[in-house]
Amino acid sequence: MTYSEENYLKIIYHLSNNSGKGIATNAIANQMESKPSSVTDMVKKLADKGLVRYKKYQGVSLTDEGRFKALMIVRKHRLWEVFLLEKLDFSWDEVHDIAEQLEHIKSEKLTNKLEEFLDFPTEDPHGDPIPDSEGNIKKVDKKLLSEIPAGKKVICVGVKDSSSAFLQYLDKQQIALGSGMEVISKEDFDLSLTIQVNGKPITVSNKIAANLFVKIL
Amino acid sequence: MTYSEENYLKIIYHLSNNSGKGIATNAIANQMESKPSSVTDMVKKLADKGLVRYKKYQGVSLTDEGRFKALMIVRKHRLWEVFLLEKLDFSWDEVHDIAEQLEHIKSEKLTNKLEEFLDFPTEDPHGDPIPDSEGNIKKVDKKLLSEIPAGKKVICVGVKDSSSAFLQYLDKQQIALGSGMEVISKEDFDLSLTIQVNGKPITVSNKIAANLFVKIL
DNA sequence: ACTTAATTTTAGGGGACTCTAAAAATATTT
DNA sequence: AAATATTTTTAGAGTCCCCTAAAATTAAGT
Ligand SMILES: [Mn+2]
Ligand SMILES: [Mn+2]
Ligand SMILES: [Mn+2]
Ligand SMILES: [Mn+2]
Numbered sequence: 001m002t003y004s005e006e007n008y009l010k011i012i013y014h015l016s017n018n019s020g021k022g023i024a025t026n027a028i029a030n031q032m033e034s035k036p037s038s039v040t041d042m043v044k045k046l047a048d049k050g051l052v053r054y055k056k057y058q059g060v061s062l063t064d065e066g067r068f069k070a071l072m073i074v075r076k077h078r079l080w081e082v083f084l085l086e087k088l089d090f091s092w093d094e095v096h097d098i099a100e101q102l103e104h105i106k107s108e109k110l111t112n113k114l115e116e117f118l119d120f121p122t123e124d125p126h127g128d129p130i131p132d133s134e135g136n137i138k139k140v141d142k143k144l145l146s147e148i149p150a151g152k153k154v155i156c157v158g159v160k161d162s163s164s165a166f167l168q169y170l171d172k173q174q175i176a177l178g179s180g181m182e183v184i185s186k187e188d189f190d191l192s193l194t195i196q197v198n199g200k201p202i203t204v205s206n207k208i209a210a211n212l213f214v215k216i217l
Numbered sequence: 218m219t220y221s222e223e224n225y226l227k228i229i230y231h232l233s234n235n236s237g238k239g240i241a242t243n244a245i246a247n248q249m250e251s252k253p254s255s256v257t258d259m260v261k262k263l264a265d266k267g268l269v270r271y272k273k274y275q276g277v278s279l280t281d282e283g284r285f286k287a288l289m290i291v292r293k294h295r296l297w298e299v300f301l302l303e304k305l306d307f308s309w310d311e312v313h314d315i316a317e318q319l320e321h322i323k324s325e326k327l328t329n330k331l332e333e334f335l336d337f338p339t340e341d342p343h344g345d346p347i348p349d350s351e352g353n354i355k356k357v358d359k360k361l362l363s364e365i366p367a368g369k370k371v372i373c374v375g376v377k378d379s380s381s382a383f384l385q386y387l388d389k390q391q392i393a394l395g396s397g398m399e400v401i402s403k404e405d406f407d408l409s410l411t412i413q414v415n416g417k418p419i420t421v422s423n424k425i426a427a428n429l430f431v432k433i434l
Numbered sequence: 435a436c437t438t439a440a441t442t443t444t445a446g447g448g449g450a451c452t453c454t455a456a457a458a459a460t461a462t463t464t
Numbered sequence: 465a466a467a468t469a470t471t472t473t474t475a476g477a478g479t480c481c482c483c484t485a486a487a488a489t490t491a492a493g494t
Contacts, residue, residue, distance in 0.1 A: 004451065025472055038452055040473055045450090057459060057472060088330040098324050105318045113305040221481065242442055255482050257443055262480090274442060274489060 003104050006073050007032065008042050009051060010103075012062055013070035022059020068135045072111075075131040077103035078124035079114050085125045086118065092125040093167035108133075126167075127158025127177050127213060143216065145183075146191065146209035153182045158213035166211060174198050181214070220321050223290050224249065225259050226268060227320075229279055230287035239276020285352045289328075292348040294320035295341035296331050302342045303335065309342040310384035325350075343384075344375025344394050344430060360433065362400075363408065363426035370399045375430035383428060391415050398431070 001009075011031045015023045025043070029036045047054040051066035062070060080102040084090040090098075112133055115121075122138060123129055129138040142157050156179045159166065170176065175197060182196040191206035218226075228248045232240045242260070246253045264271040268283035279287060297319040301307040307315070329350055332338075339355060340346055346355040359374050373396040376383065387393070392414060399413040408423035 002450080026470090034451090035453060036472060037454080037474080041451075084327070088327070088334055090326075090330070094326075098322070098327055101322045101324075105315070107315050107318075109307075109311075110301070110305070110315055113307070117305055219480080243440090251481090252483065253442060254444080254484080258481075 001069065004042070005046065005049075005051075006069075006104055008039075008046060009062070009066060009070045010073045010077075012052060012060055013067065013074065016062060022053075022055075022061050024059050028060070071131045071135040071137060073103050074137075075133075075135075076105065076111050078128060078130045079111065079118060079121070081124045081126075082118050082121045082130075083114060086121075091167075091171075093164040093171070095125055096162040097164070125177075126162045141215070142213040144210055145181075145193065145195075145204075145212040145214050146206055148183050148214060148216070150183050150185050153180065153217045154214035155180050155217060156212060157215045159211060160213060161211040166208075169208070170212075173202060173204075175212075180217075218286065221259070222263065222266075222268075223286075223321055225256075225263060226279070226283055226287045227290045227294075229269060229277060230284065230291065233279060239270075239272075239278050241276050245277070288348040288352040288354060290320050291354075292350075292352075293322065293328055295345060295347045296328065296335060296338070298341045298343075299335050299338045299347075300331060303338075308384075308388075310381040310388070312342055313379045314381070342394075343379045358432070359430040361427055362398075362410065362412075362421075362429040362431045363423055365400050365431060365433070367400050367402050370397065370434045371431035372397050372434060373429060374432045376428060377430060378428040383425075386425070387429075390419060390421075392429075397434075 008028065011028055012023055015027055015031065025036045025039045028039045028043070032039065043052060043054050043060050046052040046060075046066065050063055051069060052060045052062055054060050077099045080099040081095040084095040084098060085092060115130075115133070121130055127140075127142075129140055131137040140157070143154075144160070145154070145156075148154055156175060156177055158177065159170070175181075179197060184194040184196055184201055186193050191209075192203055193206075193209050194201055194203045225245065228245055229240055232244055232248065242253045242256045245256045245260075249256065260269060260271050260277050263269045263277075263283065267280055268286060269277050269279055271277050294316045297316040298312040301312040301315055302309060332347075332350070338347055344357075344359075346357055348354040357374070360371075361377070362371070362373075365371055373392060373394055375394065376387070392398075396414060401411040401413055401418055403410050408426075409420055410423075410426050411418055411420045
């Protein structure tokens with residue numbers, strides 16, 4: 001598999017909600033920052049290799065083999081993120097971009113040795129579960145902060161967006177994985193939330209709340 | 218720089234004996250396991266970018282910028298080799314192939330953090346010096362075992378060939394970096410050597426001796 | 435010096451991946 | 465249901481990197 005094929009596969013995996021329907025060409029193009037016509041080409045190639053199912057105009061879904069390959073890339077990505085944070089002292093907003101490169105290194109032995117070196121971590125620095133070498137992945141039950149009604153106490157368990165910009169915003173607000181928070185009120189007009197964090201109330205936009213995963217206590 | 222450009226640059230660096238002459242197209246093609254016509258194409262591209270000097274039929278040499286870029290790739294390659302050996306318990310015959318991939322990861326910060334994590338190693342697992350972040354590289358004085366006259370006592374300080382096959386042969390003979398050895402005799406006919414290692418005399422072919430770096434005691 | 439051999443370059447082309455523009459299919463509105 | 469908008473695919477082309485075959489140049493042998 002080439003670098004490019006791997007990126008497509010991973011993005012198709014990430015877009016796969018178990019909604020039964022195929023993933024749209026457009027959705028893939030947006031994530032890949034490429035054009036729909038490029039996606040059509042690549043998707044045909046992946047279908048020829050048996051990694052995705054594809055029918056014209058019907059979207060794409062992963063085969064078992066494709067899903068496994070995608071999971072192995074996700075596994076490497078997240079293990080490297082842990083390595084960068086834990087061993088090399090990178091911050092959580094820096095690790096994703098470098099892991100985008102490291103995830104393509106091909107050596108099963110390296111991946112497994114790295115996992116052992118890191119003491120078999122189960123989550124990456126952004127709260128996402130790390131698949132094991134057989135492709136098993138823990139299903140964590142988490143909700144978006146934007147879906148929590150006022151009055152509930154929650155704990156922050158993950159981020160949907162791992163971009164540097166978003167994570168640095170969270171740092172500024174002193175929100176980290178494990179932070180407890182309580183939803184005080186929700187504004188009907190713009191869906192912004194007022195939440196209690198670190199003893200202080202702060203207001204966050206819907207865009208922020210829709211990128212923070214929490215667990216209800 | 219692309220993956221391919223980096224590999225060419227590194228190979229040109231490794232072929233650069235300070236003999237004043239340019240590196241031959243054929244020599245590069247052999248190392249790259251590609252064809253001379255492909256080399257000509259790439260070399261023109263590298264010349265356009267100011268990384269090599271090139272005149273038709275005259276061979277190629279690195280510019281200062283090209284040499285620096287090459288040194289940074291060599292630096293990454295060797296640091297990753299140390300990481301794989303020291304931290305992940307790989308053996309010295311396994312690290313080179315994986316480092317061939319890791320050397321292309323682009324992040325100066327990662328390279329420097331890795332170097333720090335490894336405690337600023339000065340040599341890789343095969344005895345080769347590691348360039349620092351400014352591109353300074355230690356010139357180690359070492360000779361090929363094949364050039365040592367009978368009677369001399371030497372210590373093994375490096376290997377010219379880092380292939381798995383050669384390194385596993387050395388393991389079998391219990392020859393490692395730091396092994397002391399004495400040249401007992403040299404056969405005129407095939408240039409094979411009889412050397413004393415680990416208290417026992419063994420005979421090695423010229424091909425072996427021409428790939429072992431030693432220092433005279 | 436002249437012939438032969440080896441090296442290097444050019445010419446032309448193929449595969450992988452991407453793009454724009456146009457055509458086809460599907461989805462949405464009226 | 466027809467018209468319009470959106471999505472998706474096709475057609476054609478460009479870049480990168482590699483190849484083979486043929487031509488040009490340089491090196492070696494007699
Ligand atoms: Mn990530
Ligand atoms: Mn990637
Ligand atoms: Mn190496
Ligand atoms: Mn390489």
